[in-house]
Amino acid sequence: MRVMFNYFGKKFIELPQLNDKMLRWGEANAPEYSCFPLKAYMGFFKALIDMDVHDFFVYGATTIRSCRYMDLWEGGKKILADKGYDFNIHYWGGFGTMNIFKQFQGIMGKCSKAKIAVGILVYADALYAVDKLNDEANKLRPREVKAGSVDAWLKKWYEKMKKQKKLGKPVKIMNVGLKDLKNIEIDNDREIIKVAFVGDVFKVHEPFFHFDTIKKINKLGLEARQPITFSLFFFGQNPIFFRSDMVKKFKNYQKKAKKYMSSSPTSYLDISIGEVIEDLENGAKGIIHFQSFGCMPDIMFKPILDRIAKDYNVPIMHFMRDTHASDGAYQTRLEAFSDLVKRKSKK
Amino acid sequence: MKIGIPRAGLYYLYFPFWKKFFDELGVEVVVSPKTDKQIMDIGLSTANGEACLPIKIFYGHVNWLRANGANIFLFPQMDIMTNSLKKLGEKSFFCPYFVGMSDVMRAEYPEIEIISPKMAMDDKTIDPESWLELADKFGKNKAEVKSAFEKAQAEHVSFIARMQAEQLMPVEIIDGIKINSSSKDKIAIIGHPYLTYDFHASLNIIGKMIKNGYFVRTMEMITESEKAEAVESLFLQPHNHWFLTNEERMALMAVAKDKDVKGIIYLTPFNCGPDFLMETFVLKDVRKLKPITTISIDEASGEAGLATRIEAFIDVLK
Numbered sequence: 001m002r003v004m005f006n007y008f009g010k011k012f013i014e015l016p017q018l019n020d021k022m023l024r025w026g027e028a029n030a031p032e033y034s035c036f037p038l039k040a041y042m043g044f045f046k047a048l049i050d051m052d053v054h055d056f057f058v059y060g061a062t063t064i065r066s067c068r069y070m071d072l073w074e075g076g077k078k079i080l081a082d083k084g085y086d087f088n089i090h091y092w093g094g095f096g097t098m099n100i101f102k103q104f105q106g107i108m109g110k111c112s113k114a115k116i117a118v119g120i121l122v123y124a125d126a127l128y129a130v131d132k133l134n135d136e137a138n139k140l141r142p143r144e145v146k147a148g149s150v151d152a153w154l155k156k157w158y159e160k161m162k163k164q165k166k167l168g169k170p171v172k173i174m175n176v177g178l179k180d181l182k183n184i185e186i187d188n189d190r191e192i193i194k195v196a197f198v199g200d201v202f203k204v205h206e207p208f209f210h211f212d213t214i215k216k217i218n219k220l221g222l223e224a225r226q227p228i229t230f231s232l233f234f235f236g237q238n239p240i241f242f243r244s245d246m247v248k249k250f251k252n253y254q255k256k257a258k259k260y261m262s263s264s265p266t267s268y269l270d271i272s273i274g275e276v277i278e279d280l281e282n283g284a285k286g287i288i289h290f291q292s293f294g295c296m297p298d299i300m301f302k303p304i305l306d307r308i309a310k311d312y313n314v315p316i317m318h319f320m321r322d323t324h325a326s327d328g329a330y331q332t333r334l335e336a337f338s339d340l341v342k343r344k345s346k347k
Numbered sequence: 348m349k350i351g352i353p354r355a356g357l358y359y360l361y362f363p364f365w366k367k368f369f370d371e372l373g374v375e376v377v378v379s380p381k382t383d384k385q386i387m388d389i390g391l392s393t394a395n396g397e398a399c400l401p402i403k404i405f406y407g408h409v410n411w412l413r414a415n416g417a418n419i420f421l422f423p424q425m426d427i428m429t430n431s432l433k434k435l436g437e438k439s440f441f442c443p444y445f446v447g448m449s450d451v452m453r454a455e456y457p458e459i460e461i462i463s464p465k466m467a468m469d470d471k472t473i474d475p476e477s478w479l480e481l482a483d484k485f486g487k488n489k490a491e492v493k494s495a496f497e498k499a500q501a502e503h504v505s506f507i508a509r510m511q512a513e514q515l516m517p518v519e520i521i522d523g524i525k526i527n528s529s530s531k532d533k534i535a536i537i538g539h540p541y542l543t544y545d546f547h548a549s550l551n552i553i554g555k556m557i558k559n560g561y562f563v564r565t566m567e568m569i570t571e572s573e574k575a576e577a578v579e580s581l582f583l584q585p586h587n588h589w590f591l592t593n594e595e596r597m598a599l600m601a602v603a604k605d606k607d608v609k610g611i612i613y614l615t616p617f618n619c620g621p622d623f624l625m626e627t628f629v630l631k632d633v634r635k636l637k638p639i640t641t642i643s644i645d646e647a648s649g650e651a652g653l654a655t656r657i658e659a660f661i662d663v664l665k
Contacts, residue, residue: 033623067443068620070588075624078582082627261450262463263424265443296443296620299397300451307454320397 001057003126006165007119008108013053015044018208022047027323029079035294036322037202038072040209045076045087054087057107067266067297069202097240122167124234124241129174131231133157136178138226142192142218145185151215153177153184190221193345196279197224198305199290200298201268204228209321210290211330217288220338224288227275228268253278260304266297273304280312286341287314288334293322315340348485350462351417353408354379355401357425357445359517359540360567361466364473364503365421371495372485377417379408382547386411391646393455399616400645401541402444404548409452419460422449426467426474428590432578432597439590442621471504511570516553516563518544526553527562534561534664535602538614539591539622542644549614549644550653556612559661564608566598573601582628589621596629603636610638610664617645638663 005012016022022043029046030039048056058073073089080087090107092100104116111119133154141150157177164170195217203209204227214224235243236250253274261270276287289305291298302318309316317337319330350369352358362378369376379386382404390407412420425441425448440446449463462484464477475496482492509520517540519526534556542549543565553563569577577600587593595613602608613630615622626641633639640660642653 031623031627033618033620035620038623068623071624075627078627260454261447263447263450265446269447293397294618294620297447299395300443300447302395302397303451304454307457 001059001123002162003164003170004119004123006163007122007167008111008115010108013048013051016047016051018044018206023323029083031075031079033294035068035296036292037200037209037295038068038076039323041072042076042079045080046085049080049085049087055107056087056089057092058089059092067295118167120241122165122170124231125167126161126164126170127231127234128243129170130158130161131226131229132174133161133177134226135229136181138214138218138223140181140184140186141215142221142223143186143188143190145187149184153180156180192221192223193286193341194279194282194284195222195224195286195288195341196276196284197288197290198227198272198276200292200295201228203290203292203321205230211321211325211327213288213290213334216331216334217338220334222338222341224284225275225279228271232271233268260308265300269297269301272301273308276305276308280308280314285314285345286337287316288337289316289318291318291320293320315344348419349375349377349417351409351412351420352376352378353405353412354381355405355408355545356448356541357423357441357466359521359544361423361503362521363506364499365423367502368478368495368499371498372487372492374485377412377415379411379415382407382545384547387547387646398444399618399620400548401539401545401616403646404541404545405448406455409456413456413459419462420452422452422461422463423466424449424463424477426465428467429469430593431470432575434578434581434583435593436583436587439588439593441590442619471507473500473503475500507567510567514564514568516544516565517567526557528557528560530560530562531607532561532609533564533605533607535564535598535605535608535611536614537566537595537598537602537611539595539616539619540567542614542616550648550650552612552614552642552653552657555654555657559657561609564602564605566594569598569601573605574598577601577604580632582632592621592625595622595625599629599633599639603633603639608637610640610660612660613639613641615641615643617643 002012002014018040023040025046026039026041026043030042077087077089090103092103101113101116104119105111108116108119137150137154144150157173157180160173161170164173197204197213199210214226217224232246232250235241235246250271253271256277257270257273260273264270287305287309289302291302305316315337317333319333352362352365366376386407387404388407389410390403390405393410394403394406409420425445427438427440429438449461452459453461462481464481465474467474475493478496479489479492482489506520509515510517516526536543536553536556543553546554556563574597577597580600581596599611599613602611611633613625615625630639630641638660640656642656
């Protein structure tokens, strides 16, 4: 997003790091039955308004089906408006070309359709590059010899990426970054056990939400991929800005998920199931399901994941995240789960 | 062959359609009995503890049917709904439990046979496609299934028309019993049908209001013209997408404007996902027009607590 805003020459305020104070504000002001992500988003809204931000740019707001994400923005806006706070929401969602031009002109100001099309390509370029760097980091982190070296590498190349504004540059930066990986000492003989990490789309991309699960399990000798990446979603189903490898992957996940899911309550559940099955077929020895309190898709997802775990004979851990969940309790459960997975994989 | 249909979930919205369809095909239908303590207890002990009460009750009914001879289960896959009232947006959805119910039940009970045709609707017209695909399953030809579907569709339209024209609750038509009073004093009980008409789960709130001398108006009794008028006064976000919540919103606004309705009870399952913004978007406005109370029900709700709430509310109305 930042790279795209750089391209359009627009000021972009990065979301502040979610913290307990923001969560508490969201919890106190969100409606009683809200799911955990809504409470967190309410905290984000307030923090951004306090930073004098009054225009929010929201991606994907029209593509998720049966989930409260669709209520989140206008609902949050009305709740805050009733409290005297004011802001505008600009949506980017759906696939209709004219609709997308209109959405972009709403926030980027008067600009040609050609400029918008290139802007989206810049976004896609950066998205692909960032996900690729992140994927490499997740593969190498459990095998790094010097603790923290992979994350230092990732941070260095993220920072370089954030300054880009031209089409093609993010991928060039990514390629240089990948070459730079040879400077990190890796122990390829280390025994690492693969597990499937799964959760709703709102949490699995935000380390504060999921208590940095991937890094935590890396330290325990386990590895997991970043689930449901945005680049998979963007390139896998976008009729204009697609990548054939991602379309193939996307369709493959949907195909794998068919055995367990014929319906489509949200746009990501079947992809999540497909990824879990692929991980298990590739030797994953357990499933970590990170749930949001009050999340309806997660509640219906749970028995389906339990069935998959039974069918593949692997342990599964469900962890419920709400505003009171603690990092320490999660760590303890992860350690116990890690012991279980390791013992089971030795049998 | 016996098709098992749980008397839970969307039973009180679509049972006449389902029953007519299978009757026309000559397939026997077995329906679970009304919810009682035993069914509820089984549901509570088998369902995911985080689900809302109506879903837990659904599990209870499915388990009753498993134990009582159903060999095929009907769990329709709720799909996209469109509404002729264009202000409501192009499409709306049921909550993910009903969209994904067939998948959840397949995961929970892999030994049972499930049919899950889609219920996608354009206003009152059900999309026939996946229903017609059931021909082979029941050893019928396409023409027979098409005829059964058309008759079932007509039954559905007639069911809705009767509820609105004769001011009948769905439970009165489906069970063929008269429940409502003939009092001129009216009270509205607005909520999802799987809670409103489940007299065990809702602690028979309808019966309690009738006993107190009121004629009860429910969501399904709101007429098309009332809905059309109501929708104009609602705050609707651009992606207004919950089908039943939209129905509730229209019903709440309609009864708020009905001069014969003395007060409104908004009945909701505890922790209902789609209903979570009801206070923000509708109840605040309704409260300015008419007395309204919210009754939230879960498995721990008790008779005494409800009786006290009802007495207090009736005092307000008087």
